[in-house]
Amino acid sequence: MMFTRTSATALPLAAALAFSVAPASAADFDLSLTNDSVKGQVNFFDSRSDLQLGAGYTYHEGRRHLVNADFHAQGRTALGNLPTTAGIGFRGLVWDQSQADGGAVGLGGFATINLPTVPGLSFTGSAHYAPSILSFGDSDDLTNIEARVNYRVIRNAEIFAGYRYINTDLENVRGDINLDEGVLVGMKIFF
Structure with a gap:
């Protein structure tokens, strides 16, 4: 597929609209x-909810x-004696760059493991x-993996560091693209 001016402005516009209504x-x-x-992600429900809905936008160097x-079903459980919030569901991802675009709906999940012996620390x-x-x-397939170490600095904010890997094989072409990959740092604010 060829890159079009409409699609180049539609993705950032859709993300901006989602983030503008999200804080409410x-x-x-x-x-x-x-x-x-740089990536921004908003999640609409807290860890006590049975569902988790989220939306995110990533701008990667090179346009x-x-x-x-x-969309995930989520719940609280324990991994050994460690309190854990886990979710199973879907992540839809659409990507666009100058000579190609694509997307996929991935199946998978997430888990956040808290360490009671070190208050504020989680994985x-x-x-x-x-x-x-x-x-x-x-896109012929898509893999999205992320791992983080989190530290709750204050009641409603935490900092984190980790690694993100998003890769897609290209259809009708030999090869793949790392859509986003690398060591990451960031912060999370709870409302």
């Missing part, structure tokens, strides 16, 4: 940076735009995978 009903907002990208929408991991049947445009 959001549970948290996080902002993360890698060496080549690459990624927009994600998340979060998420993984979503979309095979060819759930991919469209120039």
